[in-house]
Amino acid sequence: MKALVYHGAGERSWDSVDDPGIVDPTDAVVRIDTSTICGTDLHILKGDVPETTPGTVLGHEAVGTVEQVGAGVTTLQPGDRVLVSCISACGRCRFCKERAYSQCLGGGGWILGHLIDGLQAEYARTPFADSSLHKVPEGLSDEQVLFLADILPTAFEVGVLNGMVGPGDVVAIVGAGPIGLAAVLTAQLLTPSQIVAIDLADSRLRRARQFGADTTINDGREDARARVMELTDGLGADVALEAVGTPQTFELATELIRPGGRVANIGVHGHPATLHLETLWSRNVTITTGLVDTSTIPQLMKLIEQGRLDPTVMATHRFALGDTMTAYDTFADAASTDALKVVLEGSAVAAVAAGDRASATAAG
Ligand SMILES: NC(=O)c1ccc[n+]([C@@H]2O[C@H](COP(=O)([O-])OP(=O)(O)OC[C@H]3O[C@@H](n4cnc5c(N)ncnc54)[C@H](O)[C@@H]3O)[C@@H](O)[C@H]2O)c1
Ligand SMILES: [Zn+2]
Ligand SMILES: [Zn+2]
Numbered sequence: 001m002k003a004l005v006y007h008g009a010g011e012r013s014w015d016s017v018d019d020p021g022i023v024d025p026t027d028a029v030v031r032i033d034t035s036t037i038c039g040t041d042l043h044i045l046k047g048d049v050p051e052t053t054p055g056t057v058l059g060h061e062a063v064g065t066v067e068q069v070g071a072g073v074t075t076l077q078p079g080d081r082v083l084v085s086c087i088s089a090c091g092r093c094r095f096c097k098e099r100a101y102s103q104c105l106g107g108g109g110w111i112l113g114h115l116i117d118g119l120q121a122e123y124a125r126t127p128f129a130d131s132s133l134h135k136v137p138e139g140l141s142d143e144q145v146l147f148l149a150d151i152l153p154t155a156f157e158v159g160v161l162n163g164m165v166g167p168g169d170v171v172a173i174v175g176a177g178p179i180g181l182a183a184v185l186t187a188q189l190l191t192p193s194q195i196v197a198i199d200l201a202d203s204r205l206r207r208a209r210q211f212g213a214d215t216t217i218n219d220g221r222e223d224a225r226a227r228v229m230e231l232t233d234g235l236g237a238d239v240a241l242e243a244v245g246t247p248q249t250f251e252l253a254t255e256l257i258r259p260g261g262r263v264a265n266i267g268v269h270g271h272p273a274t275l276h277l278e279t280l281w282s283r284n285v286t287i288t289t290g291l292v293d294t295s296t297i298p299q300l301m302k303l304i305e306q307g308r309l310d311p312t313v314m315a316t317h318r319f320a321l322g323d324t325m326t327a328y329d330t331f332a333d334a335a336s337t338d339a340l341k342v343v344l345e346g347s348a349v350a351a352v353a354a355g356d357r358a359s360a361t362a363a364g
Pocket of ligand 2 (some may be wrong): 038040041060146150151193
């Protein structure tokens with residue numbers, strides 16, 4: 001089969017590799033119908049994730065069709081359409097029993113496209129299939145559910161739920177990349193009174209407004225703290241979500257909240273940030289961190305099914321899976337391409353899309 005293979009810092013190629021097969025009885029082999037690229041894949045390519053070894057197939061988000069199941073898989077069969085979560089769950093360890101799948105002690109957690117071969121490929125071996133794959137309800141397209149694999153639950157669980165966003169809250173979101181924008185979408189499920197999005201790029205802020213932000217602040221040009229204080233009678237936001245991953249943006253998030261407010265850190269940090277306890281100690285604040293568990297996939301899937309959540313707005317570019325190399329170039333150059341999420345379509349999906357385009361042309 002063909003797959004996107006990491007070959008060490010800065011090196012990737014679309015290679016012929018061995019077809020995956022069942023290794024453990026709890027495995028499934030999935031044909032990848034739709035996949036996508038994550039900012040974390042770019043981190044791996046920069047060499048920031050040393051545990052990912054050269055030769056690993058990248059990718060941890062996909063929708064596919066079960067091809068084969070191991071003898072221990074009881075709830076899935078060949079032909080089932082499934083969402084593959086970025087987090088695998090053994091389903092039996094202490095943390096899986098608490099639905100904290102990211103902390104799985106039984107061999108799960110974030111392993112796909114990280115510690116084992118991932119999903120930017122024609123086929124993939126998916127461990128712990130019963131507890132890590134989600135059947136896709138009939139009637140939902142791949143693109144409608146694809147972003148449930150990572151960015152939607154990340155923004156919802158690590159941002160919105162950890163930050164305990166509630167009705168009437170003012171929510172400040174620092175960073176309007178795919179994760180910050182997914183937070184703009186999912187924060188609305190909890191009816192805040194105001195969503196403030198902060199970014200350095202006007203194009204990202206424009207999208208934030210399209211996705212439901214009430215106010216946007218370009219903190220390259222404006223004093224974000226002063227603007228948020230102005231909007232909140234000098235008190236600060238109820239909740240600030242950090243969705244960038246730099247010391248400055250974390251520190252900014254802690255300056256944006258009111259006494260008793262909450263900071264939910266989503267960003268992945270490569271450098272130490274200063275925790276200003278000299279100003280925070282007396283302000284009754286709560287700061288949370290987390291790696292996504294994807295425990296809310298079933299909940300978010302229901303909201304998509306009922307039309308209350310539409311993640312397809314995140315898809316800005318589409319490529320055939322065979323053009324994954326070009327898709328990476330487009331995704332990595334978001335400043336000029338304005339890419340948010342690129343959708344990689346396997347041959348089955350691409351054929352249907354081509355058919356739709358042909359009939360649209362014929363009809364029009
Ligand atoms: N905790 C988790 O489980 C988890 C899961 C996935 C991703 N992440 C992390 O979430 C973060 C966001 O992910 P993403 O894919 O949206 O990243 P991204 O790099 O695509 O987007 C980051 C955004 O932050 C903006 N930005 C940069 N510096 C800024 C500043 N000083 N002020 C305001 N905005 C600034 C950029 O313009 C960009 O729009 C990353 O650190 C990523 O690694 C965490
Ligand atoms: Zn990811
Ligand atoms: Zn586990």
